[in-house]
Amino acid sequence: MANLREIKTRIESIKSTKQITNAMKMVAASKLRKTQDNIINARPYADHVNNMLRTLKNKNISTDHPLLAEVTGKGKTVYIVVTSDRGLCGSFNTHIIKKAIIHLEKNPDADLICIGKKGYDYFRKHSTNVTENYINLFNEMDFSISTEVAEKILSLFLDENYDKIDVIYNEFKSAIQQDIIVKQLLPIVPIESDEISKLDYVYEPDEETIIYELGKKYIHVDIWRIMLESSAAEQGARMTAMDSATENAAELIDKLVLHYNRARQAAITTEIIEIASGAEAIQQ
Amino acid sequence: MSKIHITVIQPTQIRIDGEYDHIIVPGVDGDFGIYFDHTPFITKIRTGVLQLFQNDKSEEYAIHDGFVTVENNIVKIVCDTIEKKDEIDAARAKASKERAEKRLKSSEENINFRRAEASLKKALVRLELNSK
Numbered sequence: 001m002a003n004l005r006e007i008k009t010r011i012e013s014i015k016s017t018k019q020i021t022n023a024m025k026m027v028a029a030s031k032l033r034k035t036q037d038n039i040i041n042a043r044p045y046a047d048h049v050n051n052m053l054r055t056l057k058n059k060n061i062s063t064d065h066p067l068l069a070e071v072t073g074k075g076k077t078v079y080i081v082v083t084s085d086r087g088l089c090g091s092f093n094t095h096i097i098k099k100a101i102i103h104l105e106k107n108p109d110a111d112l113i114c115i116g117k118k119g120y121d122y123f124r125k126h127s128t129n130v131t132e133n134y135i136n137l138f139n140e141m142d143f144s145i146s147t148e149v150a151e152k153i154l155s156l157f158l159d160e161n162y163d164k165i166d167v168i169y170n171e172f173k174s175a176i177q178q179d180i181i182v183k184q185l186l187p188i189v190p191i192e193s194d195e196i197s198k199l200d201y202v203y204e205p206d207e208e209t210i211i212y213e214l215g216k217k218y219i220h221v222d223i224w225r226i227m228l229e230s231s232a233a234e235q236g237a238r239m240t241a242m243d244s245a246t247e248n249a250a251e252l253i254d255k256l257v258l259h260y261n262r263a264r265q266a267a268i269t270t271e272i273i274e275i276a277s278g279a280e281a282i283q284q
Numbered sequence: 285m286s287k288i289h290i291t292v293i294q295p296t297q298i299r300i301d302g303e304y305d306h307i308i309v310p311g312v313d314g315d316f317g318i319y320f321d322h323t324p325f326i327t328k329i330r331t332g333v334l335q336l337f338q339n340d341k342s343e344e345y346a347i348h349d350g351f352v353t354v355e356n357n358i359v360k361i362v363c364d365t366i367e368k369k370d371e372i373d374a375a376r377a378k379a380s381k382e383r384a385e386k387r388l389k390s391s392e393e394n395i396n397f398r399r400a401e402a403s404l405k406k407a408l409v410r411l412e413l414n415s416k
Contacts, residue, residue: 045293048362143295204313204327213328
């Protein structure tokens, strides 16, 4: 029979684990709220840039601009894989990595850009295609940081003659649900919108420059949005994972307490029997 | 006089949203004013000072990198950063000005000149507005 003290130590250790998982859950919940606010705040900006770009593209001056060109299927593809920097968030990273592997198998000479430490750690060991990596960005999320990443991606795209750049990331649906999205980042495909104005604008300095600058801005915003989405999804995943961990710990504690009490009872019973039989032996 | 509606949108928030008499925007090809009934217009902003006028009072902001669209008396400005005079950290602006100058002067290769130049301009505009 398990030693009473042993069971007691186990109960104590599980209790402290439960406390930690519970605290992590709370932290994730508050970070999630903050990130969600950021997503909502970024929307008007993103919508406006998209509308401007759409208006310009509709007029259609030049689709031969590299940022807005058609995919030819000739050049190389780049996959940007967005994972988290930290673990303990359930299957968040595994699903993304699996998805990326499927795409890489179909397209073996594609290059990889890893955003997030978990994905980088995996692909560094299992693939030779990693060209760039950005780790530990999620701790201090800031527009200027995501802009730097976007600038590097842009110059990579323009200098290296890549055919297209796809992003694989988690999109936040709800605290318990994340959707894996595979989306073409470059060349830009502006989202259809009802707010396109038919007005004939005057462009300054000229349409070409505006379209190029707007395209760059569009990528800045898009990367920012993708990072926010992924970060929100990560916090959501962590929240659920930690919630079930806390629940499991509570269950385990209940079971162990039951065990402990049974063992205690058994010990007492044996003791009484020993005393009683001892007393009887003396009487005789 | 009829007013125009101005919205200034940053990636993290809607910064300004209100009615003004007219505004002066630092465009890439020079400053220009926007009054009531301006023609539909899209342009890029350079780093500079944005002035908003309302009932003889004016507000000034340091603005950096963005676009303006004008359409039916609704002006939308998207920009990365925008600061009012009292929000400017003069010490920081000065430090970043010196840093950028040093970067531009150095003979090393692999310097991102465009970025250094942009941050120098940004710092100069901030300092200029701050000293007004």
